[in-house]
Amino acid sequence: MLDATLLRTFQAVAQEASFTKAAERLNLTQSAVSGHVRRLEEQAARPLFVRSTRSVALTPAGEMLLGYARAILRLNEDARRHLSGVTDGIHLRIGASDDFMSSWLPGLLRQFQSVRVGVSLEVRVANTGLLLADLARGELDLVVGSRCRGDQTGQLLWREPLVWAYAKGGLPETVPALPLALFPEPCPYRDAALASLAAAGRDWRIAVVSPSVASLRAAAAAAFAVTPLNRSLLTPQLDALGADAGLPALPDVEFMVFTQKHDGPREIAELTGEIVRAARLF
Incomplete structure (x- = not known):
């Protein structure tokens, strides 16, 4: 089962194309963001990003997972709102x-x-x-x-x-x-x-x-x-x-x-x- 916290971090890195900017957006340290991505890659059993000194890009597996991540996080949010009674x-x-x-x-x-x-x-x-x-x-x-x-x-x-x-x-x-x-x-x-x-x-x-x-x-x-x-x-x-x-x-x-x-x-x-x-x- 994929961890929603790790998926949220993964999505932020993919959107920002940067571990540093994702850390600022999520109010996390850069090492924490790197750790989340590393754990998610271990769960997925394949690399999700191609890293260089100047850029971060999704691998084919990362591109595929990003679509699932958006859907999973959206469903999590819908479930949270319904369970809390805030649905309107x-x-x-x-x-x-x-x-x-x-x-x-x-x-x-x-x-x-x-x-x-x-x-x-x-x-x-x-x-x-x-x-x-x-x-x-x-x-x-x-x-x-x-x-x-x-x-x-x-x-x-x-x-x-x-x-x-x-x-x-x-x-x-x-x-x-x-x-x-x-x-x-x-x-x-x-x-x-x-x-x-x-x-x-x-x-x-x-x-x-x-x-x-x-x-x-x-x-x-x-x-x-x-x-x-x-x-x-x-x-x-x-x-x-x-x-x-x-x-x-x-x-x-x-x-x-x-x-x-x-x-x-x-x-x-x-x-x-x-x-x-x-x-x-x-």
Whole structure:
């Protein structure tokens, strides 16, 4: 029988791809986390991770066990809630990109939770690509994010242009390689920007990588790098550069809400509706 405590530690290491980060998340020492994984590998009779000095990755056996671990831990939690008599609580896991969480979404989530007894919300902020992967694995119930193109089904909130943002005054006339400030991979803005530059034959280099909208805007406002942003994120310190600066056109950004395909609590549909209604005001 697999120990739930060991499975919980194993899942944290798999999600963080790091023993150190898993230890911080679980409030354990790194040696304790390593010990839990070692004991689980003994129970499974095979290695679960490939370790190197720089990374931690699941083995095929680890990939298989991770699916079972999620199901076992979910069943354990359901059993605990039923045995304790607390069966009416609803916990929704929301994924949101930084541009949503740095504007109107937190207020909407607070209001949604405040009028629903027994409903709690947990928000994970990351790039849309990472959040959609979490959604596909069943780790999130709803994702609010953006894309420039994609096959994922979802509900469109609105569209707006993606632009090259840079300090007022424009680029210097002699820039051998365009300095870029980008979100980490995977990111639709990053992919669209690099594809457009490649098609135009424009040289570029990455100067800044940050998950924060504020950091990218600061780099652009300081004339340190050009960053692709949706037009509504421009500040008074930024201009949208175009063909006159030798930059290719960028596609529109689609802002979307995504949910799991299978049926879930009705609160997921209710929250989706609230997000759609709020988006119409922006």
